[in-house]
Amino acid sequence: MASEVSAPREYGLGKTERRDSWWVGPLATALGFGAFILYSTFRDIYNDDYVSFEGRAGWGELLSPFYSPLPPESIRGLLPIWFSPAFLILWAPGGFRLTCYYYRKAYYRAYFLDPPACAVGESRSKYRGETRLFLFQNLHRYFLYFALMFLVLLSIDVVRACVFESKDGGMTFGVSVGSLVLLANVTLLSMYTFSCHSLRHLVGGNIDCFSCVAFRKGRYKLWKGTSFLNKNHMLWAWVSLFMVGFADFYVWMVASGTIPEMPDELKELIEK
Amino acid sequence: MSDEVILKIYRGDDTSGEMVDYSVPVAPGMVVLDAIHTVQATHAPDLAARWNCKAGKCGSCGGEVNGKPRLMCMDRMDKYPDNEPIEIRPMKSFPIMKDLVYDVAWNYRVNEKIPPIEMAAESDEERLFSQEEADRVQEFRKCIECFLCQNVCYVIREHDKKQEFGGPRFFVRVAGLEMHPLDKANRLGLLKNDLGLGYCNITKCCTEVCPESIAITDNAIIPLKERVVDEFYDPVKKLFRVLFTK
Numbered sequence A: 001m002a003s004e005v006s007a008p009r010e011y012g013l014g015k016t017e018r019r020d021s022w023w024v025g026p027l028a029t030a031l032g033f034g035a036f037i038l039y040s041t042f043r044d045i046y047n048d049d050y051v052s053f054e055g056r057a058g059w060g061e062l063l064s065p066f067y068s069p070l071p072p073e074s075i076r077g078l079l080p081i082w083f084s085p086a087f088l089i090l091w092a093p094g095g096f097r098l099t100c101y102y103y104r105k106a107y108y109r110a111y112f113l114d115p116p117a118c119a120v121g122e123s124r125s126k127y128r129g130e131t132r133l134f135l136f137q138n139l140h141r142y143f144l145y146f147a148l149m150f151l152v153l154l155s156i157d158v159v160r161a162c163v164f165e166s167k168d169g170g171m172t173f174g175v176s177v178g179s180l181v182l183l184a185n186v187t188l189l190s191m192y193t194f195s196c197h198s199l200r201h202l203v204g205g206n207i208d209c210f211s212c213v214a215f216r217k218g219r220y221k222l223w224k225g226t227s228f229l230n231k232n233h234m235l236w237a238w239v240s241l242f243m244v245g246f247a248d249f250y251v252w253m254v255a256s257g258t259i260p261e262m263p264d265e266l267k268e269l270i271e272k
Numbered sequence B: 001m002s003d004e005v006i007l008k009i010y011r012g013d014d015t016s017g018e019m020v021d022y023s024v025p026v027a028p029g030m031v032v033l034d035a036i037h038t039v040q041a042t043h044a045p046d047l048a049a050r051w052n053c054k055a056g057k058c059g060s061c062g063g064e065v066n067g068k069p070r071l072m073c074m075d076r077m078d079k080y081p082d083n084e085p086i087e088i089r090p091m092k093s094f095p096i097m098k099d100l101v102y103d104v105a106w107n108y109r110v111n112e113k114i115p116p117i118e119m120a121a122e123s124d125e126e127r128l129f130s131q132e133e134a135d136r137v138q139e140f141r142k143c144i145e146c147f148l149c150q151n152v153c154y155v156i157r158e159h160d161k162k163q164e165f166g167g168p169r170f171f172v173r174v175a176g177l178e179m180h181p182l183d184k185a186n187r188l189g190l191l192k193n194d195l196g197l198g199y200c201n202i203t204k205c206c207t208e209v210c211p212e213s214i215a216i217t218d219n220a221i222i223p224l225k226e227r228v229v230d231e232f233y234d235p236v237k238k239l240f241r242v243l244f245t246k
């Protein structure tokens, strides 16, 4: 028996024959990114509590990744009061993530609804994909070069967080919770950066015939290595995003005195 | 699962049709294609459905089950909830010929645009290449041309860009040729202009539906996009080419 008439098929935003909860994925993505964008924008504008123990004896310096590299005090003094030093560097990590192949997929789906989910209809207005306005996405490789430099800078921050001034004025090496947080941050950012599609292309993806090029073994191994990490690029994108936010939050809490640098008993123990 | 299940099957063609209910008994291990065969045997001998191997290898039995593109011969009935009808439709992106049979001829026309392999070396000895090099292109050879990816790709499905877009299946084919260690042809201009690679916004629906688990977006499309950037969009590379090639 006939039950319903359904041809021609329906088109238009949200129209689908799927019966599962296809909207959960895009909604979660939209909320997750939204939360990060709000938090990071707030912290960039906040322009305070981004470094703790700067130039202070006895403790390793903790610098928020949102504010790294930090221009010296003398230059910061020249900036207008509303101009946060974070604005100077925001474009690099921001541009890297904006043009990342994974994030592109995620925000085309979650924000542009282009498409909202697979086999779910979308607005059928003129579609140009990445041909016109979005051609800038092709510059991703240039943001990658900056991202690699930032990994070096953030690693230096970890080292600085581990250099303590001892009681007699000399330097010692030490580990604080903050330094471990910064280490975790740079590690996860490295996994994200080393799993980048453009890097994978650069180190060997562009080679068809490995036996025809110099350093064939090394380049093949590099390509295999980045390909291995690349399989989980989405995972690295999310965990590194969360971690960079958390690292900033931790520094904020320490710098504002909300979290004590360390319990007094432990401090005494170390200083003995 | 309960003993009987209601199938709602599309009956009609490209201009008009309806969803018709059929009740069929379910048996352990049954797949959607079995249920279609039961309907043909017991209710509607004129129900048109295409199939061949019943082993997920010929790529003929693609359809949409509860709105998701699938090979009907690989889609087990026991994963669908009990006591709920299962809806079966033909692929949405191609003209419907009758019931569950659609016309995929457009795909073959796209295929004709792609230059075949152009071997560089003459002698057999020079034609050797290593297993490592073979591995990468091997993945693309797994394609069974089921066209599920072409069907779900919304550039085709929603925007009907069949004139200017090749679709994921053919990006997979071009990737297999472009990355072949002995191939000398250059298909990057073809990709950018005739096959419209730029229309793909890497949203990965093709990868999600591929029954051969080919990482279409990550291993074929994105690497090809990077090669197109090398050739057409990298400003520094462009400058070098202008300066150092005559």
Ligand code: SF4
Residues within 6 Å of the ligand: B152, B153, B154, B155, B167, B168, B199, B200, B201, B202, B203, B204, B205, B206, B207, B217, B221
């Ligand atoms: S990733 Fe590209 S080719 Fe694949 S379905 Fe999405 S738009 Fe189409």
Ligand code: SF4
Residues within 6 Å of the ligand: B142, B143, B144, B145, B146, B147, B148, B149, B150, B168, B169, B172, B209, B210, B211, B212, B213, B214, B216
């Ligand atoms: S790439 Fe996968 S989904 Fe597309 S035609 Fe080939 S086997 Fe089917």
Ligand code: FES
Residues within 6 Å of the ligand: A096, A099, A100, A101, A102, A103, A140, A144, A192, A193, A195, A196, A197, A198, A199, A233
């Ligand atoms: S592709 Fe995601 S960082 Fe490059």
Ligand code: FES
Residues within 6 Å of the ligand: B051, B052, B053, B054, B055, B056, B057, B058, B059, B060, B061, B062, B071, B072, B073, B074
């Ligand atoms: S019948 Fe051959 S793939 Fe399903």
